[in-house]
Structure formats: C-alpha cells, structure tokens
Amino acid sequence: MDVIRTNSLTKTYDGKGGISDISLSIGEGTIYGFLGPNGSGKSTFVRTLLGLLKPTSGEGFILGEPIGSIKSREQAGYLPELFRYPDWLTGKQLLERHAELCKIPVRQRKTRIEEVVELVGMSSREKGKIGGFSKGMAQRIGLACAILNDPKVIFLDEPTSALDPIGRKDVRDLMVYLRDQGKTVFLNSHLLHEVESVCDNVSIIHEGDMIAQGPWRELMQIEAQIEIITDHPEDIQWPSFVSHSRKLGQQGTRTTWNIQFGDELDIPRMIHYLSERRISVYEVRQITPHLEDVFLHWVNRKKENSYVGNH
C-alpha cells in the first residue's frame, strides 16, 4: 500500500500560487525528497496533506485514509518549517501534551519521551523552558515531537534550517535510522545536497508545479559529460551525437576537452569514434553535473515544454 498518494492535488489561493496538479505515490521505508526553491509550494503541499489547508481540487491519501480525516493523521508526525512551540512549556511538558493528544498510553509515555529525547540529542535539556531554547534546540525538540507517536510517515519541512553542521548530520542519521525502521520520511528541502545525501526518490517542484519525479540517480542523469585528453591539437570534427564541446586547455600536443552528450550510452560510442579515426586518448573522466545544474535543467525543461505548449 502507498503510504502517501495524491491525484492531481491542487491548492491555490484565489486561483493563484500554492500547488497545482500534484500526483505522486510514495511507498514504505523510503526517504522521499521534495525539492524546490523557497516559495515553490513545498510547505503548501505538506500542509494540505496534513489537513491544515483545504485542497482546492484533487485528492490525497495517507496510509489509505483521505487527507483531512482524523485517521489520516493517526500515524503521521510533522516538523513544520516555521517551528514555534509554546514558550511557557518545558520541552518535556510539550512532549507530554503531544503524547496525550496522540493517545499514547499513560504507562508508556515516560519511556517513549525519554527515547525520543535521546534520539534527537536533547537528553537532560528537555526540562528547560522552550522560551529559553536556542533555535537549534527548539528544532530538535520539534523533531522529538514529530517522532513521538512512532509514526509510519514523518513529514519534515526544512528540518535542518536552524542546525549547525553537527546537528544537520544528526538529522540525516536520524532520517536514515527511521527509514531502516521501515518508516517513510517525506523531506521538504531547498538544499540539494541534503536531498542528495539521503533521499531515494525525489520530486522537483517549481512555482507550484511538479516538474520531475523519480529516483534521484535517474534525475541526476540529465546529460552525460566527460573530460577527455587527446593528442589531437586541432579542432576535431565531432560526431552528431555530441551536444556540446569545449576546449579546456592544451599542453604540448595534448588537448583537454569537455564533451556533453544527450545520453550516457554516447560515451562508449565516442571512444569508438575516436579510435576509428586513430586519435589517441590519454584520459576519459565522466563529470557529475553540479546539483544546481540538475535543478535548473529540469526547471528550464519544464519552461520550454510549457512555452511549446502555449504556442
């Protein structure tokens, strides 16, 4: 069963902004990245799934239950982007209140609270007032809240925004730990490296539209790119499957080129092409595209498609 499924889920504000026509399905035991720049609609999507916003159209399900229903939230946890917790409560009191709302049996509450506090690295600090917490501590206690009820699906909206590098690593480790426990983690982030480091599958969202989705490795293969060193100092007549070539430098008779293809399979074809023409190759190195390039590639592709579609 899909843990999260949406069909053309749309949420707009007076016909503007928000998210449009988002369809996706996410299975169990995965970390799913929802990637997009600030203001692209990531938080709107999560807030709609959790019933905080009413969808304009479309439908969505969490663990088979329609979004907005009480049942759909029984097995969910959530760390909002704008995490604000009552400053008059202590961290422990906050967790106790949430435990009560989640209907965690009274006898299990103390143990569970101790567990989650330790998991987020807040042991011995949970008795302080939230008003006296740093942003990082508040985010950690928010994380503890999100996993308190041992949910099957956890929505984390920019979960490392207030954390230092050690804290960010702790959160990444926590996400992996949760996935290994069979949980589904839905990670909202505008940080490409954060998504890359932990996510199995990814959706890219831009201006409320989903512009790409799939396994992260596949989305990364936007183009094949190599750096190649040949003994041919002059311009080479490149084959038609080369989409772009650039001379990077020359040392003696050896020339370094940057070559781009539409497909990874073009790389061996390229080697074959050069050897047929008796051009010596000293080095071939595949270049991984910059993450920003990947994102911009999909954004631009979407724009081009809509431009074509509009004419």
Add this chain to the structure above:
Amino acid sequence: MWAITKITIHEVISKRIFLFTVIMTFVFLSLYGTAIYFAGRETSNMGPEVMEGPEAVLMQQFVASQMLGAGLYFSSFIASLLAIMSSVSAISGEVASHQIDTWLMRPISRAQFVLGKFVGLTVLMMAYVIALFFSVIAIHQGIGVDWLALDLQPMQMVKAAGVFAIQPFVLIAFGILLSTRMTTLNAGIISIVLYGAAFIGGFIEQFGAVLEKTALVNVGIIMSLVYPVDSIYRKMTTLLFVTTDSPLAFAQGGLFTSISSPSNLLIGYAVFYGIIVLALAVYSFKNRDV
C-alpha cells in the same frame, strides 16, 4: 478535547498576565474594602436625625445598594475584559504564530480544538467571576457589617452568582467566533465596542423604564438581543437587590442595578445565544485554512 482544555488552562496560568490579573484583583478588592470601611464609618457617625427613622432605612438601603452595585459592576467590567482579551486571541493568536500547526496535525478534529479552548477558558473565567463575586459580597457584608450590610440570603447569592457566571460563557463564545476568522486586534476591537454598546444600551433601557419612554427601552432590548451581556448583569442584580418598577427603586439602586427584572427568557436567550455562537465558531474554524 480535554487535552486541549488542559493545555489552555495551563497556558493561561503560566502566562505573566495571569499573575498580573491576580495581583490587580487583590488591589481592586483592597480598594473596595477600604471604600466600604470608610463609607460604613462615615455614615454611622452621622447625627441621629439621619440615623433614625424611615429616612435612615432608605439612606442605608441607598448607600449599601450603591456600594455593592458599584463593586459588582466593576467586577463585571474586569471579568468581561479578561474574558474578551483571553478569547479573541484563542485561535487567531495560535494561527498567526503557527503554534497551531503541530496541535492540529494530531488526530483531533477542529471542533475538538475549538471546544477544548472554549471549555478551558470558560472554566477559568467562571471560577474567576464566581470568586470575585463572593469576594465582593464578603467584603461588603463583612467590613460594612454594622451599617452597610444588606439582608442577603445564601440561595439568593448562589442564584445571582450562577447568573453572573453566564457572562463569561457568552463573551468567550463570541470572542472565539471572531477569533476563528479575524486577527486578534480586530476581534478585540469589535468585542469591546459591542460590550460598551451593550452596557450603554442597558443604561438607556433603565432611563427609558423610569421615564416610560418605549423607544429608549426598545434600544436597550435590541442591544440585549445583539449582545446579551448587560441583561445578564441586570438579572444578577435583581436577584440581589429589591426591585420594583418604580423610580424609587431606581434611585435606591442607581445605575448599577436594574429598575425591573429582565425575564428568565432573556437569560435563556443569552445561554442559547452562547451555544449558537459556539456552534458557528466550530463551523467557521472547520472550513478555514490555518
């Protein structure tokens, strides 16, 4: 729902405003006690021409009713402002700060959230109003025992306190309704203006009854229907003070009591009004984004 009620009560008690309220209430009661003490002493020191005969009885009733009426009126004013201020931010404040997000994503309904808030605030405010009511009565009867004390029966006081406690019920329900759709500031302004209008309507109605001007009485009745707060207060005073439809009764009780007793139907209407407004608040909050 009870979890939200507990959170609400905990929130109110934890905030500094609660401490200030308690302190300022003691300040008010102390001032009131001082006033009663001096009023009792000064009036009892008046000469025998004032202190004896039927005029003395009238004078005693007049001063005692005025003093107790003023104390209760100011108590009603403080309690009403507190009820308004605590309720108009109940939802909007949490929405604005986004604190509501993590509460509402839990397996609770919007109705449970609104009702939990309402019950928490109402329980606290009712307890406050009843405590204030009996404190004022105790100070008045205790300190003014020689001369100012009125003949109040226990059941009379219990009934009056019960009616008085309906006031925060209505005010909080209305405040929460506004809070589901408006900012705290806007909801506060509307509530306070309506509260003021209701009391002015009440005074106008009292004058209308004395002067036998139907139009003035109708203004008061309309305000009582729009925002039935004044009628609750007036009903409470009629349960404590002697009321007759005469200018004498008005002169005796002054502006802080009632010349005639509002009907029980109006009290029933106030309770019904509160319930309907609360139902509207639930409906309104159910259908909004947060």
